[in-house]
Amino acid sequence: MILTVEHVTTYRYDLPVRGVVQSHRLTPSSYEGQSVLAWDISVSDSLAGGGFRDGAGDWVQGCSVPGPVSQIEVRVSGTVETRDLAGVLRGYRETVPPMAYLRDTLVTRCDVALVELGRDAARAGRDPLDRAHRLATAVAAAIIYDPSTTDAHTTAAEALALGSGVCQDHTHALLAIARNEGIPARYVSGYLHADAEGVPHEAAHAWAELHVEGLGWVGFDAANNCCPDERYIRLGSGLDAREAAPIRGTARGGGQEHLDVTVAVQQAQQ
Template sequence: MKLIVRHQTIYSYATATGRVAMRLKLTPVDTPAQRVLDWQVLVNDDRLTGFRPNSYGEMEAIWVCHSPLTHAAIVAEGLVETQDRHGVMGHLNGRVDPRYFLRETRLTRPSEAIAAMARTLPTGGGPLAMLHALSAAVVDAVQYRAGVTTSDTSAADAFALGAGVCQDHAQIFIAAARTLGVPARYVSGYLLSGDGDTLHETHGWAEAWLPDLGWIGFDPSNRVCVTERYLRIASGLDADDAAPIRGSVTVAGDICIDADVRIAQAEEGMEQRQLQRQQQQSTPPIPGAG
């Protein structure tokens, strides 16, 4: 399947900024489940080319502007070919030992209730069956409900509340898996659901590590392992670590954030048109501002 994506985030500042610095994890990489055909990231209409591989084997860049700004418009867009591997991502590139993802963070520290849930999982079918059971147990215990948690809500708090969204489900899964000695991490990316052009926010899910299979993607919110409808962008110890955009700004007054993600299955011939567009760009890319 070929997915075409446009992800726009606009930061509007009530007063002109003194300095803006952003870490951007907005460029996907090739994996056994996806192949990047065309991709670009623009900041205020300038193409950003300063992306470099980090220790996870993923791409990130730092964008800094010292000039006064009233807004920062970030657009990531491109074309990626995906395939269904029944959730098995395999042994992805990266310099970090999988055991690193046994580390707790504030957002993924397990409560006793989460640990107790993990201890009740059946183990007779082996570790993979146990992880499937864990994914189902998370969404059985925590109803999907928008607006009751925030990006700062921890796995323990969402589990106690019994409601949350994809970020909460993924972080609870991660917290429980780590109590079982299974390395697990958060993944941010995009999900195509339904037919035709759709409007979405970014999506979040989890990956767990088994030595024989490598990384396996689980989406508890949708009760599935990841399929060709998922486009992987970045990973981390928790949702904050895997966030596509993180930054700091020197500004007085309010900051308004408007995000819009559009993802659709590409039509026939879209790949060639995307490559032609890329070749015809006359403006040379620049690494950033400031």
């Protein structure tokens, strides 16, 4: 499948800030599951900083916007050819050992309810892959999709207690129970063309990758209860949503920041 992406992030400030520094994980890597045909990132009135490929295989690019500035636009556009590998991350270059992804973060720490959810699901598994699938299915059943109940700072334990959340919450919960069962797991940010029912997806997306013995890294989208296929574009990864965020940064100055994001992922004519 050939997918086109238009992703615009606009920052507005009540009062002009003295400057902004950002770090971007906005460039998808090429591997057996996806090939980047064209990709462009522009930041209004910015100065390019250093860029590097980190140990997880993700390209990280820095930039700065000198002030005074009251609005910044980050625009991403590109075309990617994708292939369905049943969620297996094949041919991806990285140097970080899988065991590094057994670490908890503030938002992925287990409470008693998460421990029990993961333990019950894992015990029913016949082999490592089946256990991973059962963990993802357990999260999908325990947390229904509802964008009105959680926010960017909601923890996995809080989302499970609420019984609802968004893809970030599904992913954090799956990371929590997988790591508690001794399975390395990481957060993945990217794009989704359409959900399991074929409904177009109008926002950036997130899912988990679990390291399965004999297969390596395998993706699990608990929000849609499936493995990533040709509808997905992988951007970057980390221990949680904050580490894997496509855009991280800081603004120097007072005033409140307002964020507006639009994402359009479409299938191009083959």
